[in-house]
Amino acid sequence: xxxxxxxxxxxxxxxxxxxxxxxxxxxxxxxxxxxxxxxxxxxxxxxxxxxxxxxxxxxxxxxxxxxxxxxxxxxxxxxxxxxxxxxxxxxxxxxxxxxxxxxxxxxxxxxxxxxxxxxxxxxxxxxxxxxxxxxxxxxxxxxxxxxxxxxxxxxxxxxxxxxxxxxxxxxxxxxxxxxxxxxxxxxxxxxxxxxxxxxxxxxxxxxxxxxxxxxxxxxxxxxxxxxxxxxxxxxxxxxxxxxxxxxxxxxxxxxxxxxxxxxxxxxxxxxxxxxxxxxxxxxxxxxxxxxxxxxxxxxxxxxxxxxxxxxxxxxxxxxxxxxxxxxxxxx
Amino acid sequence: xxxxxxxxxxxxxxxxxxxxxxxxxxxxxxxxxxxxxxxxxxxxxxxxxxxxxxxxxxxxxxxxxxxxxxxxxxxxxxxxxxxxxxxxxxxxxxxxxxxxxxxxxxxxxxxxxxxxxxxxxxxxxxxxxxxxxxxxxxxxxxxxxxxxxxxxxxxxxxxxxxxxxx
Numbered sequence: 001x002x003x004x005x006x007x008x009x010x011x012x013x014x015x016x017x018x019x020x021x022x023x024x025x026x027x028x029x030x031x032x033x034x035x036x037x038x039x040x041x042x043x044x045x046x047x048x049x050x051x052x053x054x055x056x057x058x059x060x061x062x063x064x065x066x067x068x069x070x071x072x073x074x075x076x077x078x079x080x081x082x083x084x085x086x087x088x089x090x091x092x093x094x095x096x097x098x099x100x101x102x103x104x105x106x107x108x109x110x111x112x113x114x115x116x117x118x119x120x121x122x123x124x125x126x127x128x129x130x131x132x133x134x135x136x137x138x139x140x141x142x143x144x145x146x147x148x149x150x151x152x153x154x155x156x157x158x159x160x161x162x163x164x165x166x167x168x169x170x171x172x173x174x175x176x177x178x179x180x181x182x183x184x185x186x187x188x189x190x191x192x193x194x195x196x197x198x199x200x201x202x203x204x205x206x207x208x209x210x211x212x213x214x215x216x217x218x219x220x221x222x223x224x225x226x227x228x229x230x231x232x233x234x235x236x237x238x239x240x241x242x243x244x245x246x247x248x249x250x251x252x253x254x255x256x257x258x259x260x261x262x263x264x265x266x267x268x269x270x271x272x273x274x275x276x277x278x279x280x281x282x283x284x285x286x287x288x289x290x291x292x293x294x295x296x297x298x299x300x301x302x303x304x305x306x307x308x309x310x311x312x313x314x315x316x317x318x319x320x321x322x323x324x325x326x327x328x329x330x331x
Numbered sequence: 332x333x334x335x336x337x338x339x340x341x342x343x344x345x346x347x348x349x350x351x352x353x354x355x356x357x358x359x360x361x362x363x364x365x366x367x368x369x370x371x372x373x374x375x376x377x378x379x380x381x382x383x384x385x386x387x388x389x390x391x392x393x394x395x396x397x398x399x400x401x402x403x404x405x406x407x408x409x410x411x412x413x414x415x416x417x418x419x420x421x422x423x424x425x426x427x428x429x430x431x432x433x434x435x436x437x438x439x440x441x442x443x444x445x446x447x448x449x450x451x452x453x454x455x456x457x458x459x460x461x462x463x464x465x466x467x468x469x470x471x472x473x474x475x476x477x478x479x480x481x482x483x484x485x486x487x488x489x490x491x492x493x494x495x496x497x
Contacts (some may be wrong), residue, residue, distance in 0.1 A: 022484060057487070280373055281376045
């Protein structure tokens with residue numbers, strides 16, 4: 001197993017991607033020709049980037065296929081897409097949004113919303129939503145708010161890719177498989193392997209946090225070394241840097257029960273945590289951010305959750321609009 | 332977070348009213364304008380970092396403009412979809428629930444294809460939606476087979492970048 005490849009995917013050049021697309025189209029139009037098939041295989045074998053681009057193009061094609069298959073075949077989908085795109089084009093021109101600006105904002109939004117992440121992820125949740133799934137090997141996968149996960153099981157391994165957010169995994173026995181297959185969780189900055197464990201992986205901006213509740217989990221480092229993490233321990237992982245975290249200020253897995261359980265947590269950190277579950281803005285003023293709080297809070301209704309805070313802390317809520325809340329010192 | 336918070340709050344209190352007015356002039360509708368102004372700030376909150384702003388109004392306009400286009404896209408798609416449905420024989424008309432699902436799917440596809448040249452988009456949609464063979468697309472659009480292949484490849488490349496470019 002090549003960990004470096006899993007974690008740090010190569011980025012094939014545009015030329016190679018174009019070639020992969022051409023090969024795929026050629027294969028589809030000459031599905032029966034063994035000669036084309038063979039030449040395509042030679043091309044794939046010529047360089048690891050070729051194979052990477054090839055796999056991505058195939059996966060893209062499968063995504064597109066399943067999307068378009070889900071549309072009704074009556075011609076209504078084509079008419080709606082084509083007609084509306086034409087009208088939208090005219091409207092943009094008429095309203096004097098220059099092509100340059102329109103394209104720029106389009107790209108900006110595409111990045112921002114990462115629509116692919118939402119739609120092509122095998123499992124995903126919206127802001128404020130949580131959900132759980134049982135995978136084919138018996139593994140239980142729970143997704144916290146605003147998370148996206150891909151599942152990629154092969155004969156040799158069970159790979160779960162966390163592209164954003166936070167998951168709780170309870171390893172399944174994988175009884176159906178004839179050979180043992182490691183259960184791997186990869187994320188932006190590292191990879192871990194669960195050994196009959198129950199654990200949380202959380203993707204933050206600059207690092208990934210691993211917390212083990214039961215069993216053991218291995219951290220795979222880019223240099224191929226392994227580190228065993230035991231129940232009750234948490235680590236921060238960012239590529240080469242792996243650091244043991246001393247006691248956390250909140251229970252890492254309580255969200256799966258719909259709770260935040262905090263211990264002497266800074267109000268600023270607490271509010272940042274609550275913000276993950278809400279659309280809109282929730283923040284707090286500097287002069288209350290250092291206040292501490294401990295307790296059990298229900299995530300079900302974050303408006304109610306926030307409304308509780310003034311009962312225990314010298315703060316008040318200021319609602320600018322329904323979606324814009326700030327905590328201020330109560331004077 | 333705190334300093335970012337403060338930046339955004341300043342941005343909000345200094346320019347929210349102006350943005351509202353700008354959007355109203357684009358949309359001609361106060362309720363939609365208020366919604367989109369709010370969405371604009373929410374969008375900024377969801378970004379991990381707010382860039383340093385030399386021209387805050389220009390920046391807000393850029394973000395809001397994207398949302399206006401999204402708004403128009405939804406409107407146009409809804410209109411075109413209803414028109415297309417009204418052409419269908421009654422027994423083929425989908426239920427309201429599946430209509431809703433299909434509409435969401437259409438919207439995400441429309442967003443994905445945003446920015447493609449019209450001929451590229453048309454060739455790609457004929458191939459993907461209608462399952463039309465390339466030769467037939469070429470005849471239908473009055474272009475060469477080679478052009479159809481190039482258009483479809485361009486569209487696939489566009490989708491590839493959306494999916495994989497970091």
